[in-house]
Amino acid sequence: MDFWAVWCSPCRQIAPLFAELSREYQGKIKFVKVNVDQVTEPVGRYGIMSIPTLMLFKDGRPMETIVGLQQKAGLKEVLDKYI
Amino acid sequence: MLGVRYGVGYVGVALLTQVVVQWVTYFYAPPAERGLAALLPIALVGLAMVIGRIIDAVADPLVGFWSDNSRFQGGRRLPFIKYGMVPLALSFFLVWIPLGGSDTLRFFYLAFVLSSFFFFYTVVVAPYLALLPELAGDHSERTRLSAWQAGFNIAGLAIAMVGSAWLIETFNFKIMGLVLGLVALASFAITGFTVKERRLQEAGEPESLWVSTALTFRNKPFLFYLAAQLLLWFGFNMTMIAVPYVVTVLMVMDEGAVGLVLGVALLISVLCFPLIVVLSNRYGYKKVLLLTMTLQALVLGALGFVGLWPGNIPILWQGLITVGLAGFPLAGFFIIPNAMLAELTDYDYALTGKRREAIYFGVQGLILKSAIGLSSLVLTFVLERYGFSVAQPLGVRISGPLAGFFVLAGVAVLLFYPQDLVTEKIKAVKI
Numbered sequence: 042m043d044f045w046a047v048w049c050s051p052c053r054q055i056a057p058l059f060a061e062l063s064r065e066y067q068g069k070i071k072f073v074k075v076n077v078d079q080v081t082e083p084v085g086r087y088g089i090m091s092i093p094t095l096m097l098f099k100d101g102r103p104m105e106t107i108v109g110l111q112q113k114a115g116l117k118e119v120l121d122k123y124i
Numbered sequence: 125m126l127g128v129r130y131g132v133g134y135v136g137v138a139l140l141t142q143v144v145v146q147w148v149t150y151f152y153a154p155p156a157e158r159g160l161a162a163l164l165p166i167a168l169v170g171l172a173m174v175i176g177r178i179i180d181a182v183a184d185p186l187v188g189f190w191s192d193n194s195r196f197q198g199g200r201r202l203p204f205i206k207y208g209m210v211p212l213a214l215s216f217f218l219v220w221i222p223l224g225g226s227d228t229l230r231f232f233y234l235a236f237v238l239s240s241f242f243f244f245y246t247v248v249v250a251p252y253l254a255l256l257p258e259l260a261g262d263h264s265e266r267t268r269l270s271a272w273q274a275g276f277n278i279a280g281l282a283i284a285m286v287g288s289a290w291l292i293e294t295f296n297f298k299i300m301g302l303v304l305g306l307v308a309l310a311s312f313a314i315t316g317f318t319v320k321e322r323r324l325q326e327a328g329e330p331e332s333l334w335v336s337t338a339l340t341f342r343n344k345p346f347l348f349y350l351a352a353q354l355l356l357w358f359g360f361n362m363t364m365i366a367v368p369y370v371v372t373v374l375m376v377m378d379e380g381a382v383g384l385v386l387g388v389a390l391l392i393s394v395l396c397f398p399l400i401v402v403l404s405n406r407y408g409y410k411k412v413l414l415l416t417m418t419l420q421a422l423v424l425g426a427l428g429f430v431g432l433w434p435g436n437i438p439i440l441w442q443g444l445i446t447v448g449l450a451g452f453p454l455a456g457f458f459i460i461p462n463a464m465l466a467e468l469t470d471y472d473y474a475l476t477g478k479r480r481e482a483i484y485f486g487v488q489g490l491i492l493k494s495a496i497g498l499s500s501l502v503l504t505f506v507l508e509r510y511g512f513s514v515a516q517p518l519g520v521r522i523s524g525p526l527a528g529f530f531v532l533a534g535v536a537v538l539l540f541y542p543q544d545l546v547t548e549k550i551k552a553v554k555i
Contacts, residue, residue, distance in 0.1 A: 049326050050477060077324050084324065090195060091327040109327035 043074045044084065044094040051110045052093040058113055059095075062120065069124045099123055126319070130259055131272030133205070133252050133315035136308035138280030140216055140245060143288050143304055144238075148173060148219065151297050152234065163222050168231045176238030181493040183246040188486025189333045191251040192479070199321035201258075201482070204251035209312040212244035213305040220301030248312060250489065254482035257466035258322060263547075266463045267404045271397050274458035276311075278390050283307065285383060328478050336483050339476060346468050346484065348541040350491055353461055355534030356417060357492050358499040359527035360457065363424060365503050366523040369512050373520045374430045375443040385447050392451025393458065400455045409464045410543035414535060416456025421531040423450045427524025470550040499530075 043059050045052035056074075063072035077084050077092060087096060087103065097105040097119065105119055153166035164172075187204070196203040218237045224230035256273075260266035283304070291300035340346065368382045375381065403412045426446050433442045465488060469481040503523060510519035 044324075046322075046324065048322070050473070051326055051328075078322075089324060091325045093327060 042083075042096045042098065043072070044077050044089050044092050044096070045074060046077050046092055049092050055093050055095075055110060058111075058116070061113070062116060066120060066124070070120060097123060126259065127269055127272035129318040130255065130269055130315055131276045132311050134273045134276040135280040135283065135311035136209075137249050137252065138277045139284045139304060139311075140212070140241075140308050142281055142284035143300075144216070144219065144241065146284065147288060147292070147297070147300075148238070151220065152222065152230075164227055164230055164234065168227065169234065172231060172235040172238050175235045176242040177493065177497065179239045180242035180246055181490045183243050184250055184489035184493070185337060185483060185486035186333070187246045187250045188254070188480075188482035188484070188489075189336050191254060191482040192336065193330050195325070197323070199323055200325065201251040201255045202316055202319070202321045205248050205312055205316040208244050208247035209309055209316065212241070212248050212312075213309040215240040215244055216308065217301045217305040220297040246486075246489070250482050250486050252312075252315065253462065253485040254469075255319065255321065256462060257469045257481050258479075259319070260463075260466060263467070264401075264405050266466050267401050267459065270463035270466070271401050271459050273462060274397060274455070275394065277458060278394055280311075281390070285386070326479065331478070336480055337487065339472070339480070340483055340487050343468065343472050343475070345471060345542050345546050348537055349464060349468060350488060352413075352417075352534040352538040352541070353488065354491055354495045355530045355537065356420075356457065356461075358495045358502075359421070359424060359530035359534070361496045361499040362503045362523060362527040362530070363427070365500060366427075366507075366520065366527070369507065369520040370427060370430060370524070371443065373512060373514055373517045375439050376431075376514060377440065377443075381440075385443060388444055389447040389450050389454060392448050393454035396452045396455035397459065399452070400459050404460060404463070408543050408547065409460050409467065410538065410541050413456055413460045413464070414538055416453040416460070417531055417535045417538065420450065420453035420457065421528040421535065423447075423453060424528030424531060425525045427528075428521045467546060467550060471546045474549040474552055 043052075043055070045056070047053075059072065059074070063070075066072070075083055077089065083089075087106075091108060093109065095105075095107040095111070095116070096103050097107075104123065107116070107119065149166065149169050152163045152169040154160035154162060191200055191204055194200050194203070198206070215237055219234070219241060222230055222233070224233045256266070256269055260269050287307075288300055288304060291303055367386060368379065371377050371382045371385050372379060375385075400412060400416070403415075423446060426449070430443050430446055431439050465484060466481075469479070469484050472484070473479050506523055506526060507519040510522060511517060512519045
């Protein structure tokens, strides 16, 4: 789950990477984007303080939280742990 | 309407400092002929004021840095306004309740309350100003918000100048402090509780005060802007101090006419606000500021010739026409700098990827307050050296052209401001 906003420059930078990963992991992991200005409930529920924040859920439970700009290799490493 | 909800906070910004500057010395060390009790020797009042002003200037970049890097639940700006406004109003009120049984105790008391006042003033005002770039989505919105601020700035000045005198005359200084403190509190509360700030911030590593300040000074367009602002404020502050002398010495009128003269200039200035907004949207900030500063320099030069016009034009009209011509340049002075600095903080973000709006407003505050202090010294020197009486008016006569010279120097610096580069860069970060 990618928490982002239109005014957030690093969020826009990470967006293509997020889209790329969603294609690579199609059928294995569901990728969801949450615009924090439009959908506020999960922001409060998961205590999001800054963006971009990426969260990984398994069986409805948050397993990983990654804040800020990331490299593709680092993100793949995290994702691979859960498939 | 966002412009009103945000801009109204400027009533408090303008009102509080104007009242303190206008009345503190008079309240603690009234002129002998007024028959009021002197609470402190005038030199000690001046010293307490200097201490407060130093706290004010130094706190500017510190509070800016604190606000930029804060991680409060309510945001980076609004919590400062919400929690700072009550101690600010309280310390303003306490200035008018002199305590202490001796000069020494009263001096320490005044130095303490003035320092508290200026500190909390910065705590509220630096984050308040830093909200502008975030609230404004594009160039025209930035100009529009800045114009609302300017309108409320003038409203605050008017309340300070007219309202404070009326409250003091009708009641006393204590009531004036209470009423105007509450007015300022209400203006900050409207902004603090009705404007919405982004609650989330972009992720990033916290940086040190040193790095943050150094990056500010590495922003070249900002340096040109700041130098031009410094010279503009230098001239403007000299003029503000000189106006009462121009009225009483060159126009040979009493002190009551000072309000009339300033009122004419401010009224025409407000009428010119829409024109400045339209021109800024069409030609950009640099060109309009260059125009208004050049005109301002010319008008200041003309101020030295009040009373010397050929023909039978009454001196009152000579003075009013001259200050009336200052209305348009003043509108530029009130609106453009805040909008321009907001643009520069976006430029910084485009370069560094980090939002540090408040440190920019803080650094500007520090530099401009130093310029204001220095220009006051220069002007008093000129008046003393060359005379400020009807018999010897040369000091007053040259103060306008001298102020105009500093503004013109600001024009020369502003010519180097790379407006196209700034506009181009921020296109990439503004949605």
